[in-house]
Amino acid sequence: MKITGKRSITWFLKIAVDLVLVINIIVLIALPFILNAIYNSPALQPGQSGERVSTLWLINEIPDESYAFMLIFLYFSGICTAFMLFSLHRVLRNLADGRILDHANASALKHLSVACGSLVSAFIVKIIFYNTFLTMFCFFIFIVLALFSLILSEVFRQGAVVKEENELTI
Amino acid sequence: MAIRINLDVMMAKRKMSLNELSEKVGITLANLSILKTSKAKAIRFSTLEEICKALDCQPGDILEFVPDEENGGR
Numbered sequence: 001m002k003i004t005g006k007r008s009i010t011w012f013l014k015i016a017v018d019l020v021l022v023i024n025i026i027v028l029i030a031l032p033f034i035l036n037a038i039y040n041s042p043a044l045q046p047g048q049s050g051e052r053v054s055t056l057w058l059i060n061e062i063p064d065e066s067y068a069f070m071l072i073f074l075y076f077s078g079i080c081t082a083f084m085l086f087s088l089h090r091v092l093r094n095l096a097d098g099r100i101l102d103h104a105n106a107s108a109l110k111h112l113s114v115a116c117g118s119l120v121s122a123f124i125v126k127i128i129f130y131n132t133f134l135t136m137f138c139f140f141i142f143i144v145l146a147l148f149s150l151i152l153s154e155v156f157r158q159g160a161v162v163k164e165e166n167e168l169t170i
Numbered sequence: 171m172a173i174r175i176n177l178d179v180m181m182a183k184r185k186m187s188l189n190e191l192s193e194k195v196g197i198t199l200a201n202l203s204i205l206k207t208s209k210a211k212a213i214r215f216s217t218l219e220e221i222c223k224a225l226d227c228q229p230g231d232i233l234e235f236v237p238d239e240e241n242g243g244r
Binding site: 165 | 210
């Protein structure tokens with residue numbers, strides 16, 4: 001199976017990313033309802049210790065005053081992930097169209113890195129106020145992803161410069 | 171651009187069209203046009219050799235160094 005071009009792995013991955021992006025937007029729209037459902041879930045009602053424990057590792061303790069924080073945090077991270085997925089969609093679309101060493105890819109990967117960086121900053125705030133194992137795990141994952149996409153964007157930029165120079169060598 | 175391409179001057183002297191030169195040199199019209207309009211970033215020795223052969227001239231007849239001030243700072 002082909003890696004890039006039409007009907008390739010890249011093309012199928014682009015469809016998967018598009019699907020996740022649509023789900024991301026739907027979840028963003030329905031976020032207050034979803035969060036309400038989570039807060040009212042019987043599994044999260046106070047136990048013997050009087051604390052509600054999330055089985056989703058979303059938050060260890062969910063006092064009612066954390067609702068506003070979680071809503072803002074999830075909205076911000078949802079917008080960041082939507083932006084990340086859109087940047088990824090742009091890169092995969094270009095690769096599927098055969099535009100590989102292109103400045104547009106370098107720019108999209110830089111945007112992806114910025115979105116990951118923003119997400120990392122949101123996770124830092126969450127670690128300070130409502131830390132969990134999953135939050136720290138995501139924090140490190142997104143740091144690696146932000147730095148990796150920044151490096152990859154530079155690789156694509158240098159590749160595009162070399163390609164341009166090669167094309168303009170007669 | 172400090173290097174000026176005088177390909178059109180030599181072509182006019184030899185009364186050769188772009189199509190004819192493209193056929194003789196063996197490069198596409200698009201690439202020849204890039205070269206003629208000084209958009210090219212580099213030229214291979216092999217291409218220069220073929221152009222010199224086709225136009226019966228020296229590389230210096232095609233390429234000219236122009237100091238930036240004289241070039242209007244372009």
